[in-house]
Amino acid sequence: MSALQSYLSGKWQTGQGDGHTLIDPSTDEKLGTAGAQGIDRAAAMTHARDVGGPALRALSFAERGALLKELSGVIHAEREALIEIGITNAGNTRGDAKFDIDGATGTLMAYAHFAKGLPDTAHIPDGDGLQLGRSPRFHGQHIWVARQGVAVHVNAFNFPAWGMAEKMACALLAGLPVLEKPGTPTAMMAERIAHLIVDSGVLPEGAFNFLCGEAGDLLDHLGPQDCLAFTGSSGTARKLRILPAFIERGARINVEADSLNASVLGPDVEPGSDTFDLFVRDAAREITQKTGQKCTATRRIMAPAETAPALAEALAEALQAIKVGDVHDSNHRMGPVTNGDQLTSVQEGIGTLAGASKIVTGGAERLGDRGCFVAPTLLLAEDAHADVFHADEVFGPVSSVLPYDGSVDEAAALVQRGLGSLVTSVYSDDRSFPVDLALQLAPWSGRLYLSGKRIADHGTGPGIVLPSMVHGGPGRAGGGEELGGLRGLQFYMQRTAIQGFKSTIEAAFGKPAAE
Ligand code: NAP
Numbered sequence: 001m002s003a004l005q006s007y008l009s010g011k012w013q014t015g016q017g018d019g020h021t022l023i024d025p026s027t028d029e030k031l032g033t034a035g036a037q038g039i040d041r042a043a044a045m046t047h048a049r050d051v052g053g054p055a056l057r058a059l060s061f062a063e064r065g066a067l068l069k070e071l072s073g074v075i076h077a078e079r080e081a082l083i084e085i086g087i088t089n090a091g092n093t094r095g096d097a098k099f100d101i102d103g104a105t106g107t108l109m110a111y112a113h114f115a116k117g118l119p120d121t122a123h124i125p126d127g128d129g130l131q132l133g134r135s136p137r138f139h140g141q142h143i144w145v146a147r148q149g150v151a152v153h154v155n156a157f158n159f160p161a162w163g164m165a166e167k168m169a170c171a172l173l174a175g176l177p178v179l180e181k182p183g184t185p186t187a188m189m190a191e192r193i194a195h196l197i198v199d200s201g202v203l204p205e206g207a208f209n210f211l212c213g214e215a216g217d218l219l220d221h222l223g224p225q226d227c228l229a230f231t232g233s234s235g236t237a238r239k240l241r242i243l244p245a246f247i248e249r250g251a252r253i254n255v256e257a258d259s260l261n262a263s264v265l266g267p268d269v270e271p272g273s274d275t276f277d278l279f280v281r282d283a284a285r286e287i288t289q290k291t292g293q294k295c296t297a298t299r300r301i302m303a304p305a306e307t308a309p310a311l312a313e314a315l316a317e318a319l320q321a322i323k324v325g326d327v328h329d330s331n332h333r334m335g336p337v338t339n340g341d342q343l344t345s346v347q348e349g350i351g352t353l354a355g356a357s358k359i360v361t362g363g364a365e366r367l368g369d370r371g372c373f374v375a376p377t378l379l380l381a382e383d384a385h386a387d388v389f390h391a392d393e394v395f396g397p398v399s400s401v402l403p404y405d406g407s408v409d410e411a412a413a414l415v416q417r418g419l420g421s422l423v424t425s426v427y428s429d430d431r432s433f434p435v436d437l438a439l440q441l442a443p444w445s446g447r448l449y450l451s452g453k454r455i456a457d458h459g460t461g462p463g464i465v466l467p468s469m470v471h472g473g474p475g476r477a478g479g480g481e482e483l484g485g486l487r488g489l490q491f492y493m494q495r496t497a498i499q500g501f502k503s504t505i506e507a508a509f510g511k512p513a514a515e
Pocket residue numbers: 154155156157158159181182183184185213214215216219231232233234235236237239240255256257258259294295393395422472477478
């Protein structure tokens with residue numbers, strides 16, 4: 001078994017001790033270990049801050065954008081090998097692995113493109129300049145500048161490629177060196193990508209740093225110019241938010257956490273209609289893609305009470321048609337969950353939900369005698385308002401149908417019980433229902449996906465995170481925000497108000513005159 005490596009302080013390093021064992025969740029085969037015991041994280045942060053930071057800030061936005069494009073190409077060139085790693089170490093179907101890898105390369109390319117909209121200066125003007133006093137001489141201008149710290153990225157296990165690349169794209173373009181820490185159970189993909197990035201020599205020394213294994217005391221070394229972008233469970237986020245780095249030293253933290261994403265079927269949608277069928281197709285994909293281990297997966301389905309039984313039946317039929325099994329066999333369309341711990345957690349979650357609902361299909365039983373398999377599971381709630389459906393995310397192929405009375409108010413009340421989501425989708429061909437619901441739900445959702453027959457062949461489905469649109473959500477979802485085009489850079493930059501003599505400020509910091 002090979003021991004995965006970290007790239008810190010300008011060299012590849014292997015942790016001491018046994019490390020965490022990585023497995024193939026289809027077969028239980030042991031694949032390797034990841035551990036970072038004994039690696040000097042303080043020195044790594046200093047190296048990134050002092051060597052990578054100045055080197056990146058010496059480049060223009062356009063030059064940094066060009067580096068992102070090159071990185072995208074470097075990763076894309078190894079797509080086939082990376083797909084194999086996703087299949088083996090993450091239990092991904094080929095399609096799931098492509099989703100992760102193409103998401104990574106696509107996001108890097110998108111940010112290479114967004115860079116073209118940035119000026120050829122070290123700062124970005126924010127809005128127009130303002131006259132601040134009676135005389136026009138006293139003038140103000142807001143600007144964004146790169147923070148002089150390290151962008152530390154702690155990622156969840158479910159998107160080892162995309163999760164790393166989407167954070168990296170924003171930070172590198174903003175001008176910050178990155179220190180990437182993947183979720184340990186699926187770290188093989190991220191480690192392979194780290195080797196590709198380092199071997200390519202595309203980035204200046206110190207700009208890319210990679211910690212493979214436990215975080216250890218990493219976050220103790222964050223100072224006031226550093227940032228942590230965290231993706232993972234709300235339980236881990238709770239521990240991180242109160243660290244001295246954030247509450248004493250003023251390092252920034254952005255949290256992308258759990259979400260009980262909802263999908264609402266409008267009262268106008270008849271069983272058997274095109275929009276009904278679209279809803280069933282999208283919901284089945286959202287429940288089973290990446291074996292439901294997707295932060296944007298649909299966990300709660302609100303359907304009008306009179307339609308709910310027909311919907312549950314149609315969706316159960318679609319889920320039963322999905323072949324579950326060892327993803328080394330390409331006939332299987334859903335793979336295992338990531339490891340034994342994840343399996344236990346999903347089984348317990350299904351057990352809890354089943355206490356307040358009828359299992360329509362699937363169940364908590366482990367499938368087969370090896371690997372970490374569970375069937376796609378759909379439950380039909382006895383009482384949609386029962387706490388259990390709105391309390392805990394079951395991070396697997398599991399969703400519950402919650403009947404409601406067909407009104408905007410009840411749909412909104414049920415969605416809000418999730419206390420803040422990454423994405424909420426509404427399927428309706430009515431003109432007012434989705435709009436009225438969207439207005440009630442916008443404060444509770446990072447993204448709203450309004451679907452129906454008019455975009456049936458054009459929409460991506462609710463689970464796809466696009467680089468041009470913000471990702472993140474309020475409340476339980478962490479309160480964070482990533483991506484959204486150039487908005488994604490702001491977390492890594494300082495907005496500063498500059499006040500003084502108009503011509504000096506306009507010449508140095510104002511918006512460049514349009515050509
Ligand atoms: P997790 O257990 O919270 O771990 C997330 C990351 O935090 C991992 O890299 C983990 O490292 C690290 N970590 C754990 N304890 C830490 C500590 N004390 N200090 C610093 N880092 C620490 O979550 P997970 O099981 O990997 O991922 C599943 C969860 O992520 C789900 O709840 C899902 O909803 C959420 N998620 C959210 C989004 C989003 O965008 N909102 C996206 C994907 C996933 P180790 O792996 O080494 O323990």
